Amino acid sequence: MTFLAKPKLHHPTLPKNKLGFTRRDYEGKVSTLCAGCGHDSISAALIQAFWELDIQPHRVAKMSGIGCSSKTPDYFLGQSHGFNTVHGRMPSVLTGANLANRDLIYLGVSGDGDSASIGLGQFAHVMRRGVNMTYILENNGVYGLTKGQFSATADKGSKAKKGSINADSAIDTVSLALLMGATFVARSFSGDKHQLVPLVKAAIAHQGAAFIDVISPCVAFNNHAGSTKSYEYIREHNEAVNRLDFWPTREAITVDYSAGGVIEVPTHDGSILKLRKLHEDYDPSDKINASAMIASAAVKGEVLTGLLYVAPDAEDLHAHLNTYETAFNTLGEKELCPGSAMLEKINAGLR
């Protein structure tokens, strides 16, 4: 794709952060996603956030499941270790990694199919456990990588590219995360970097389970009849040849709207997304209010964006388990093995 511009030449005028790194130092491989895919905008926001926070890239571990969204960790933070795990199970792998070395920053990237369909169980449990991580759900309402089937976040009544109507209720991931005990819950839009970058930064700084649901339009599959004219043409072409062999090149959608405001975003499929940004004086420490706000916005057909909830006194899994301060992966025999004299004592107790 075109979004994360390449040649890896460092322009001398590129701004540097406190570590002396330019944004380019936070980039990864060239993205292989469709041009205009919302997921690439999210990658760009992540790069910006890590750069702004002056985080050493190699101190980040990037974990993901499977899907277009889960491919993205290869496209940013090229000096970080990454792990493209299995579909829907990133949370457990991230949990184990976090237990092994509490000193790294853990970033989990997932899709709506990955988190809300196949991985709903792990999604819920990782929030319950309070694993210290930033969990980004790149939510497009479809399975991008397997070509356009509904995911569990697809709105009831919505129409898939192949024409079928979704009859199942949608899962609202932010409500679920709140219910499961996530201590940082936010929602944003891939194209709203003014909102997304600060949210990502806050999530990284948060010491506990931080969740951001990022609405991220899929340019390839959230299309259906009734969309824009050019699209109609492409759809007809693809239908005529009975395969999806022509992809429109599209621009990523961007938005810019102020706190308290509402914006109507036309998406590639012709539908309108209505985003409402939380007021500046919104109190994110009130969990019950957060749930009520999400629900009442939904009734109005609006999607509430912003930091919905944060628990100021959050604790993470290491605190719950009272684990040792030194990373487990650095401990050796001296710290871990009780030795032969102790074993003799144990033997004696077994006679």
Place this chain on the structure above:
Amino acid sequence: MKTATRIEAVNDFVIKFANVNGSGSASANELFAKAFLRMGIPVSPRNIFPSNIQGLPTWYEVRVTEQGHLGRRGGVDLMVAMNPQTWNADVKEVDAGGYLFYDNTKPLPPSKFRDDINVVGMPLTEICNATYENPRERQLFKNIIYVGALAGMLGMEPEVIAELIGEQYKGKEKLLKPNLNALQLGLNYAREHLKDALGLKTKRAYNVGEKIFIDGNSAAALGCVYGGATVCAWYPITPSSSLAEAFTFYCSKLRVDKATGKQKYAIVQAEDELASIGIVTGAGWNGARAFTATSGPGISLMQEFIGLAYFAEIPVTIIDVQRGGPSTGMPTRTQQSDVTTCAYASHGDTKHVLLFPEDPNECFQFAAEALDLADRLQTPVFLMTDLDIGMNQRLTAPFKWDDSRRYDRGKVMTAEMLEAGKEFGRYLDVDGDGIPFRTYPGTHPNKGAYFTRGTSRNPYAVYSEAGPDYQYNMQRLLKKHDFAKTLVPKPVLTPSKEPARFGIIYYGSTSPSMHEALEALATQGVFINALRIRAFPFQDEIFDFVASHTKVFVVEQNRDAQLKTLLVNDAGINPASLISVLHYDGTPITARFIQKEIAEIVSALNVRPIKKDKAA
């Protein structure tokens, strides 16, 4: 009624307790078993229990064996029939000339008995009702009373049992006294009314020595502590749950930092086995030693991750405490029936390292070993125990640990090595053993980071779907698996006293019964060399062993001859040279079963005695 013959035996018999689950019998029975050990007489107890918490039949079989035969013998010399539900079957199970001990408070019609066994009645309920007010006490102390009576009849040393009760209720005087009283009640009754009721006797022996008495799950858990596991993720499933629980217990004693009170371990009871293996995979990827304990159904759920760990080359230790079949079926019965499923677990071309411990001592050793192997080979390693080893206390050699031993963390490239300019290719075979170097995440600011995925990558972990890259990788994985042969525990040969043309291959919990069967066969004039396989992949010794015998029996506790399948399939051994002997009714294999099966086959094969000079 004709008078039955009487089995007469000293320090060598089988007593089976038929009880109701949840009636407090388990602790009383265990106390009884331990008393023999304190008298220097080896004993081998086994729980035979239902998948249920209260109210269903449960049995406890105690094999008293001065010779130290720790396998299940088969047959019952004395049945302690405390469960009316199973009365008929229990009575039927007693060997002719054996004994039936029961509560004769309520008379039973003669049709309920057999005339070829000796019946010993004791009014247990009556005694309890006369002594205790509270129904719970009546039930609980009934168990101790029968232990006292049995001890009296068998001529056991009562001080030994009193001593054990003393240890058990140390600091709990309120419980200690009534327990001792109950024991005495039973002893007194036996002395007055049941003198010489049994032909089974005990006398002090000296065959226990330094041995320790522990179940395999606890032993494996302790092995994980000694082996340096810091992360354990698990989901409860019989018969493996007590392993994770024992790990929790040992860690709380041995792994808490004295200065800070902080834990040098993390145990997560996950939401399912998909999560537990995921957590272990994540921890292994990040350089901590991690394990999970599970059983067959859990292994089924873990399949996808096992494949990922294999292809992404992540150290993972999986302890499979095998049991029978699906969750409704025989979950509380023993089998060796996950062998092929674990050897080839997951999608794609996969092969895994398996270890087969024979007893708690090897559970300890191999658990620590598995953690080393997983790191060295960067792959899943399976410790294949089973319910018989895992959930029964067994007399076993004391645990040993060499303090000079260092954990083998395998090929890990450090920041210094990277800094020194050492070439790093995550999937590059640098030493010809198929094992690449890895880096832990966070090692170096601009060297050694890589993106982990399945197989679509080249030796430098760069995305690639090119055929040659895929094949290079697959061949290297095969080479690595082959190299594992040089690291895993070697098979153990037990040569027969006389030249033998037949061989026997066996593994795991079959071991004690096998040794007893071999002795018995030898006294019948059937001489067989025995090889105990302790790991997969198979070493050359195993081929040589098969090649040097006319026929080799493969004794297993499953229906499908799973180890034999591996021998034929993976090691290319001619199936015509192998004869399967299979035991899979859910109970542990017995010496009598092995002896009978082998003797029959051997005589059917019409053995010609072979000349002494033609050694096998």
